[in-house]
Amino acid sequence: FLGWLDFLDELxxxxxxxxxxxxxxxxxxxxxQGILQPQLxxxxxxxxxxxxxxxxxxxxxLRSPTLLHRLVLFLLGPQQHPETPGDTPHPLRAQLIDRCDHLCDEISLASLKLFEELLRKPQELVVHNLVLRNLEARAYLQRGPHGAEERGPPETDPEEDGLDLEEDPYFTDGFPDDFGATKTPSPASSPTGKGQVSEVVSR
Structure with a gap:
Protein backbone atom coordinates (compact mmCIF):
# COMPACT_ATOMS: atom_id res chain seq x y z
CA PHE A 1 0.00 0.00 0.00
CA LEU A 2 2.75 2.47 0.92
CA GLY A 3 4.59 1.73 -2.32
CA TRP A 4 1.43 2.37 -4.34
CA LEU A 5 0.78 5.57 -2.38
CA ASP A 6 4.32 6.85 -2.95
CA PHE A 7 4.09 6.09 -6.68
CA LEU A 8 0.76 7.89 -6.92
CA ASP A 9 2.11 10.85 -4.98
CA GLU A 10 5.11 11.19 -7.29
CA LEU A 11 2.90 10.77 -10.34
CA GLN A 33 -14.94 8.06 -0.37
CA GLY A 34 -15.16 4.48 -1.57
CA ILE A 35 -12.92 2.76 1.01
CA LEU A 36 -11.85 5.06 3.85
CA GLN A 37 -15.13 6.82 4.58
CA PRO A 38 -17.30 3.69 5.12
CA GLN A 39 -14.67 2.16 7.38
CA LEU A 40 -14.21 5.36 9.40
CA LEU A 62 1.63 12.58 1.01
CA ARG A 63 3.75 15.42 -0.38
CA SER A 64 1.73 16.45 -3.40
CA PRO A 65 -0.07 19.74 -2.61
CA THR A 66 -2.99 18.83 -4.87
CA LEU A 67 -3.55 15.39 -3.37
CA LEU A 68 -3.02 16.63 0.18
CA HIS A 69 -5.47 19.50 -0.29
CA ARG A 70 -8.12 17.10 -1.57
CA LEU A 71 -7.55 14.80 1.41
CA VAL A 72 -7.90 17.71 3.85
CA LEU A 73 -11.17 18.75 2.22
CA PHE A 74 -12.37 15.17 2.47
CA LEU A 75 -11.57 14.95 6.19
CA LEU A 76 -12.40 18.44 7.46
CA GLY A 77 -14.72 19.95 4.86
CA PRO A 78 -14.50 23.34 3.11
CA GLN A 79 -16.18 25.37 5.87
CA GLN A 80 -14.17 28.38 7.04
CA HIS A 81 -16.75 30.48 8.91
CA PRO A 82 -16.89 30.43 12.74
CA GLU A 83 -18.81 27.49 14.15
CA THR A 84 -22.16 28.14 15.83
CA PRO A 85 -24.44 25.71 17.70
CA GLY A 86 -26.99 25.71 14.87
CA ASP A 87 -24.56 24.75 12.11
CA THR A 88 -24.54 21.31 10.53
CA PRO A 89 -20.97 20.05 11.02
CA HIS A 90 -19.00 18.09 8.49
CA PRO A 91 -19.86 14.47 9.44
CA LEU A 92 -16.37 13.01 9.13
CA ARG A 93 -14.71 15.95 10.88
CA ALA A 94 -17.13 15.80 13.80
CA GLN A 95 -16.68 12.03 14.09
CA LEU A 96 -12.89 12.27 14.14
CA ILE A 97 -12.92 15.04 16.76
CA ASP A 98 -15.33 13.10 18.99
CA ARG A 99 -13.06 10.07 18.84
CA CYS A 100 -10.24 12.02 20.46
CA ASP A 101 -12.16 11.40 23.71
CA HIS A 102 -13.29 7.85 22.96
CA LEU A 103 -13.96 5.18 25.56
CA CYS A 104 -11.25 3.09 23.92
CA ASP A 105 -7.85 4.60 24.72
CA GLU A 106 -6.28 3.17 21.57
CA ILE A 107 -8.83 4.93 19.35
CA SER A 108 -8.33 8.19 21.25
CA LEU A 109 -4.57 8.04 20.81
CA ALA A 110 -4.86 7.10 17.14
CA SER A 111 -7.26 10.01 16.51
CA LEU A 112 -4.99 12.48 18.29
CA LYS A 113 -2.05 11.22 16.25
CA LEU A 114 -4.06 11.80 13.06
CA PHE A 115 -4.71 15.44 13.98
CA GLU A 116 -1.08 15.87 14.95
CA GLU A 117 0.00 14.74 11.49
CA LEU A 118 -2.57 17.04 9.89
CA LEU A 119 -1.31 20.07 11.81
CA ARG A 120 2.26 19.32 10.76
CA LYS A 121 1.39 19.62 7.10
CA PRO A 122 1.98 22.97 5.32
CA GLN A 123 -1.73 23.43 4.65
CA GLU A 124 -3.34 26.70 5.67
CA LEU A 125 -6.77 25.10 5.44
CA VAL A 126 -5.95 22.70 8.31
CA VAL A 127 -5.07 25.43 10.81
CA HIS A 128 -7.91 27.67 9.68
CA ASN A 129 -10.51 24.91 9.80
CA LEU A 130 -9.49 23.51 13.18
CA VAL A 131 -8.40 26.64 15.07
CA LEU A 132 -8.44 30.06 13.44
CA ARG A 133 -12.03 30.04 12.22
CA ASN A 134 -13.23 30.18 15.83
CA LEU A 135 -10.72 32.83 16.96
CA GLU A 136 -10.86 35.51 14.27
CA ALA A 137 -13.98 37.25 15.59
CA ARG A 138 -12.80 37.31 19.22
CA ALA A 139 -10.82 40.25 20.61
CA TYR A 140 -8.12 38.42 22.51
CA LEU A 141 -5.62 41.21 21.79
CA GLN A 142 -6.53 44.88 22.23
CA ARG A 143 -4.33 47.30 20.35
CA GLY A 144 -3.96 50.94 21.29
CA PRO A 145 -5.22 53.69 18.95
CA HIS A 146 -1.69 54.67 17.97
CA GLY A 147 -0.16 51.21 17.98
CA ALA A 148 2.29 49.84 20.40
CA GLU A 149 4.34 52.39 22.27
CA GLU A 150 8.02 52.35 21.62
CA ARG A 151 10.05 51.44 24.62
CA GLY A 152 13.30 53.26 25.14
CA PRO A 153 16.36 52.04 26.98
CA PRO A 154 15.87 51.37 30.68
CA GLU A 155 16.46 54.39 32.88
CA THR A 156 19.21 54.20 35.45
CA ASP A 157 18.81 55.36 39.01
CA PRO A 158 20.73 58.61 39.55
CA GLU A 159 21.48 57.58 43.12
CA GLU A 160 23.22 54.46 41.85
CA ASP A 161 25.32 56.49 39.39
CA GLY A 162 26.51 58.86 42.13
CA LEU A 163 27.40 56.12 44.59
CA ASP A 164 31.11 56.20 45.34
CA LEU A 165 32.94 52.94 45.73
CA GLU A 166 34.29 54.01 49.11
CA GLU A 167 30.72 54.51 50.32
CA ASP A 168 29.70 51.07 49.24
CA PRO A 169 29.58 48.86 52.35
CA TYR A 170 30.47 45.81 50.26
CA PHE A 171 33.50 47.41 48.63
CA THR A 172 35.77 47.26 51.68
CA ASP A 173 34.84 43.74 52.70
CA GLY A 174 37.89 41.53 52.87
CA PHE A 175 40.39 44.39 53.31
CA PRO A 176 42.26 45.11 56.58
CA ASP A 177 40.83 47.73 58.91
CA ASP A 178 43.67 50.20 58.26
CA PHE A 179 43.34 49.92 54.47
CA GLY A 180 43.40 53.35 52.85
CA ALA A 181 44.69 55.19 55.95
CA THR A 182 47.72 57.47 55.46
CA LYS A 183 50.75 56.32 57.42
CA THR A 184 53.17 58.94 58.80
CA PRO A 185 56.71 57.68 59.19
CA SER A 186 58.14 57.92 62.70
CA PRO A 187 61.49 59.61 63.34
CA ALA A 188 63.02 56.36 64.48
CA SER A 189 62.22 54.70 61.20
CA SER A 190 64.53 57.01 59.22
CA PRO A 191 67.62 55.37 57.77
CA THR A 192 70.92 55.79 59.62
CA GLY A 193 72.97 58.83 58.59
CA LYS A 194 70.04 60.75 57.17
CA GLY A 195 68.15 63.37 59.13
CA GLN A 196 64.65 64.64 58.86
CA VAL A 197 63.64 66.94 56.05
CA SER A 198 63.18 69.88 58.45
CA GLU A 199 66.72 69.46 59.76
CA VAL A 200 68.21 69.43 56.28
CA VAL A 201 66.31 72.56 55.28
CA SER A 202 67.29 74.44 58.46
CA ARG A 203 70.93 73.72 57.81
Missing amino acids: VMGAHPLVADALTEAVEEKFF LQMSELAVLGTTAVLTVTVRQ
Missing part, protein backbone atom coordinates in the same frame (compact mmCIF):
# COMPACT_ATOMS: atom_id res chain seq x y z
CA VAL A 12 0.57 13.59 -9.28
CA MET A 13 3.48 15.92 -8.48
CA GLY A 14 5.17 15.37 -11.84
CA ALA A 15 2.10 15.22 -14.08
CA HIS A 16 0.48 17.97 -16.10
CA PRO A 17 -2.04 19.97 -14.01
CA LEU A 18 -4.97 18.56 -15.97
CA VAL A 19 -3.73 15.00 -15.51
CA ALA A 20 -2.97 15.67 -11.83
CA ASP A 21 -6.50 16.97 -11.23
CA ALA A 22 -8.01 13.92 -12.94
CA LEU A 23 -5.86 11.54 -10.89
CA THR A 24 -6.70 13.36 -7.66
CA GLU A 25 -10.41 13.24 -8.40
CA ALA A 26 -10.20 9.52 -9.10
CA VAL A 27 -8.30 8.89 -5.85
CA GLU A 28 -10.89 10.83 -3.88
CA GLU A 29 -13.78 8.94 -5.44
CA LYS A 30 -12.31 5.43 -5.38
CA PHE A 31 -10.12 5.49 -2.27
CA PHE A 32 -11.18 8.30 0.06
CA LEU A 41 -17.95 5.70 10.04
CA GLN A 42 -18.63 2.13 11.12
CA MET A 43 -19.05 1.02 14.74
CA SER A 44 -16.42 -1.71 14.94
CA GLU A 45 -13.60 -0.46 17.16
CA LEU A 46 -11.02 -2.74 15.56
CA ALA A 47 -11.90 -1.56 12.05
CA VAL A 48 -11.95 2.09 13.13
CA LEU A 49 -8.55 1.71 14.78
CA GLY A 50 -7.00 0.10 11.71
CA THR A 51 -8.51 2.62 9.29
CA THR A 52 -7.39 5.56 11.43
CA ALA A 53 -3.85 4.18 11.46
CA VAL A 54 -3.89 3.81 7.65
CA LEU A 55 -5.24 7.34 7.31
CA THR A 56 -2.51 8.71 9.59
CA VAL A 57 0.19 7.05 7.49
CA THR A 58 -1.46 8.39 4.34
CA VAL A 59 -1.39 11.96 5.67
CA ARG A 60 2.24 11.57 6.71
CA GLN A 61 3.39 10.17 3.35
Whole structure:
Protein backbone atom coordinates (compact mmCIF):
# COMPACT_ATOMS: atom_id res chain seq x y z
CA PHE A 1 0.00 0.00 0.00
CA LEU A 2 2.75 2.47 0.92
CA GLY A 3 4.59 1.73 -2.32
CA TRP A 4 1.43 2.37 -4.34
CA LEU A 5 0.78 5.57 -2.38
CA ASP A 6 4.32 6.85 -2.95
CA PHE A 7 4.09 6.09 -6.68
CA LEU A 8 0.76 7.89 -6.92
CA ASP A 9 2.11 10.85 -4.98
CA GLU A 10 5.11 11.19 -7.29
CA LEU A 11 2.90 10.77 -10.34
CA VAL A 12 0.57 13.59 -9.28
CA MET A 13 3.48 15.92 -8.48
CA GLY A 14 5.17 15.37 -11.84
CA ALA A 15 2.10 15.22 -14.08
CA HIS A 16 0.48 17.97 -16.10
CA PRO A 17 -2.04 19.97 -14.01
CA LEU A 18 -4.97 18.56 -15.97
CA VAL A 19 -3.73 15.00 -15.51
CA ALA A 20 -2.97 15.67 -11.83
CA ASP A 21 -6.50 16.97 -11.23
CA ALA A 22 -8.01 13.92 -12.94
CA LEU A 23 -5.86 11.54 -10.89
CA THR A 24 -6.70 13.36 -7.66
CA GLU A 25 -10.41 13.24 -8.40
CA ALA A 26 -10.20 9.52 -9.10
CA VAL A 27 -8.30 8.89 -5.85
CA GLU A 28 -10.89 10.83 -3.88
CA GLU A 29 -13.78 8.94 -5.44
CA LYS A 30 -12.31 5.43 -5.38
CA PHE A 31 -10.12 5.49 -2.27
CA PHE A 32 -11.18 8.30 0.06
CA GLN A 33 -14.94 8.06 -0.37
CA GLY A 34 -15.16 4.48 -1.57
CA ILE A 35 -12.92 2.76 1.01
CA LEU A 36 -11.85 5.06 3.85
CA GLN A 37 -15.13 6.82 4.58
CA PRO A 38 -17.30 3.69 5.12
CA GLN A 39 -14.67 2.16 7.38
CA LEU A 40 -14.21 5.36 9.40
CA LEU A 41 -17.95 5.70 10.04
CA GLN A 42 -18.63 2.13 11.12
CA MET A 43 -19.05 1.02 14.74
CA SER A 44 -16.42 -1.71 14.94
CA GLU A 45 -13.60 -0.46 17.16
CA LEU A 46 -11.02 -2.74 15.56
CA ALA A 47 -11.90 -1.56 12.05
CA VAL A 48 -11.95 2.09 13.13
CA LEU A 49 -8.55 1.71 14.78
CA GLY A 50 -7.00 0.10 11.71
CA THR A 51 -8.51 2.62 9.29
CA THR A 52 -7.39 5.56 11.43
CA ALA A 53 -3.85 4.18 11.46
CA VAL A 54 -3.89 3.81 7.65
CA LEU A 55 -5.24 7.34 7.31
CA THR A 56 -2.51 8.71 9.59
CA VAL A 57 0.19 7.05 7.49
CA THR A 58 -1.46 8.39 4.34
CA VAL A 59 -1.39 11.96 5.67
CA ARG A 60 2.24 11.57 6.71
CA GLN A 61 3.39 10.17 3.35
CA LEU A 62 1.63 12.58 1.01
CA ARG A 63 3.75 15.42 -0.38
CA SER A 64 1.73 16.45 -3.40
CA PRO A 65 -0.07 19.74 -2.61
CA THR A 66 -2.99 18.83 -4.87
CA LEU A 67 -3.55 15.39 -3.37
CA LEU A 68 -3.02 16.63 0.18
CA HIS A 69 -5.47 19.50 -0.29
CA ARG A 70 -8.12 17.10 -1.57
CA LEU A 71 -7.55 14.80 1.41
CA VAL A 72 -7.90 17.71 3.85
CA LEU A 73 -11.17 18.75 2.22
CA PHE A 74 -12.37 15.17 2.47
CA LEU A 75 -11.57 14.95 6.19
CA LEU A 76 -12.40 18.44 7.46
CA GLY A 77 -14.72 19.95 4.86
CA PRO A 78 -14.50 23.34 3.11
CA GLN A 79 -16.18 25.37 5.87
CA GLN A 80 -14.17 28.38 7.04
CA HIS A 81 -16.75 30.48 8.91
CA PRO A 82 -16.89 30.43 12.74
CA GLU A 83 -18.81 27.49 14.15
CA THR A 84 -22.16 28.14 15.83
CA PRO A 85 -24.44 25.71 17.70
CA GLY A 86 -26.99 25.71 14.87
CA ASP A 87 -24.56 24.75 12.11
CA THR A 88 -24.54 21.31 10.53
CA PRO A 89 -20.97 20.05 11.02
CA HIS A 90 -19.00 18.09 8.49
CA PRO A 91 -19.86 14.47 9.44
CA LEU A 92 -16.37 13.01 9.13
CA ARG A 93 -14.71 15.95 10.88
CA ALA A 94 -17.13 15.80 13.80
CA GLN A 95 -16.68 12.03 14.09
CA LEU A 96 -12.89 12.27 14.14
CA ILE A 97 -12.92 15.04 16.76
CA ASP A 98 -15.33 13.10 18.99
CA ARG A 99 -13.06 10.07 18.84
CA CYS A 100 -10.24 12.02 20.46
CA ASP A 101 -12.16 11.40 23.71
CA HIS A 102 -13.29 7.85 22.96
CA LEU A 103 -13.96 5.18 25.56
CA CYS A 104 -11.25 3.09 23.92
CA ASP A 105 -7.85 4.60 24.72
CA GLU A 106 -6.28 3.17 21.57
CA ILE A 107 -8.83 4.93 19.35
CA SER A 108 -8.33 8.19 21.25
CA LEU A 109 -4.57 8.04 20.81
CA ALA A 110 -4.86 7.10 17.14
CA SER A 111 -7.26 10.01 16.51
CA LEU A 112 -4.99 12.48 18.29
CA LYS A 113 -2.05 11.22 16.25
CA LEU A 114 -4.06 11.80 13.06
CA PHE A 115 -4.71 15.44 13.98
CA GLU A 116 -1.08 15.87 14.95
CA GLU A 117 0.00 14.74 11.49
CA LEU A 118 -2.57 17.04 9.89
CA LEU A 119 -1.31 20.07 11.81
CA ARG A 120 2.26 19.32 10.76
CA LYS A 121 1.39 19.62 7.10
CA PRO A 122 1.98 22.97 5.32
CA GLN A 123 -1.73 23.43 4.65
CA GLU A 124 -3.34 26.70 5.67
CA LEU A 125 -6.77 25.10 5.44
CA VAL A 126 -5.95 22.70 8.31
CA VAL A 127 -5.07 25.43 10.81
CA HIS A 128 -7.91 27.67 9.68
CA ASN A 129 -10.51 24.91 9.80
CA LEU A 130 -9.49 23.51 13.18
CA VAL A 131 -8.40 26.64 15.07
CA LEU A 132 -8.44 30.06 13.44
CA ARG A 133 -12.03 30.04 12.22
CA ASN A 134 -13.23 30.18 15.83
CA LEU A 135 -10.72 32.83 16.96
CA GLU A 136 -10.86 35.51 14.27
CA ALA A 137 -13.98 37.25 15.59
CA ARG A 138 -12.80 37.31 19.22
CA ALA A 139 -10.82 40.25 20.61
CA TYR A 140 -8.12 38.42 22.51
CA LEU A 141 -5.62 41.21 21.79
CA GLN A 142 -6.53 44.88 22.23
CA ARG A 143 -4.33 47.30 20.35
CA GLY A 144 -3.96 50.94 21.29
CA PRO A 145 -5.22 53.69 18.95
CA HIS A 146 -1.69 54.67 17.97
CA GLY A 147 -0.16 51.21 17.98
CA ALA A 148 2.29 49.84 20.40
CA GLU A 149 4.34 52.39 22.27
CA GLU A 150 8.02 52.35 21.62
CA ARG A 151 10.05 51.44 24.62
CA GLY A 152 13.30 53.26 25.14
CA PRO A 153 16.36 52.04 26.98
CA PRO A 154 15.87 51.37 30.68
CA GLU A 155 16.46 54.39 32.88
CA THR A 156 19.21 54.20 35.45
CA ASP A 157 18.81 55.36 39.01
CA PRO A 158 20.73 58.61 39.55
CA GLU A 159 21.48 57.58 43.12
CA GLU A 160 23.22 54.46 41.85
CA ASP A 161 25.32 56.49 39.39
CA GLY A 162 26.51 58.86 42.13
CA LEU A 163 27.40 56.12 44.59
CA ASP A 164 31.11 56.20 45.34
CA LEU A 165 32.94 52.94 45.73
CA GLU A 166 34.29 54.01 49.11
CA GLU A 167 30.72 54.51 50.32
CA ASP A 168 29.70 51.07 49.24
CA PRO A 169 29.58 48.86 52.35
CA TYR A 170 30.47 45.81 50.26
CA PHE A 171 33.50 47.41 48.63
CA THR A 172 35.77 47.26 51.68
CA ASP A 173 34.84 43.74 52.70
CA GLY A 174 37.89 41.53 52.87
CA PHE A 175 40.39 44.39 53.31
CA PRO A 176 42.26 45.11 56.58
CA ASP A 177 40.83 47.73 58.91
CA ASP A 178 43.67 50.20 58.26
CA PHE A 179 43.34 49.92 54.47
CA GLY A 180 43.40 53.35 52.85
CA ALA A 181 44.69 55.19 55.95
CA THR A 182 47.72 57.47 55.46
CA LYS A 183 50.75 56.32 57.42
CA THR A 184 53.17 58.94 58.80
CA PRO A 185 56.71 57.68 59.19
CA SER A 186 58.14 57.92 62.70
CA PRO A 187 61.49 59.61 63.34
CA ALA A 188 63.02 56.36 64.48
CA SER A 189 62.22 54.70 61.20
CA SER A 190 64.53 57.01 59.22
CA PRO A 191 67.62 55.37 57.77
CA THR A 192 70.92 55.79 59.62
CA GLY A 193 72.97 58.83 58.59
CA LYS A 194 70.04 60.75 57.17
CA GLY A 195 68.15 63.37 59.13
CA GLN A 196 64.65 64.64 58.86
CA VAL A 197 63.64 66.94 56.05
CA SER A 198 63.18 69.88 58.45
CA GLU A 199 66.72 69.46 59.76
CA VAL A 200 68.21 69.43 56.28
CA VAL A 201 66.31 72.56 55.28
CA SER A 202 67.29 74.44 58.46
CA ARG A 203 70.93 73.72 57.81
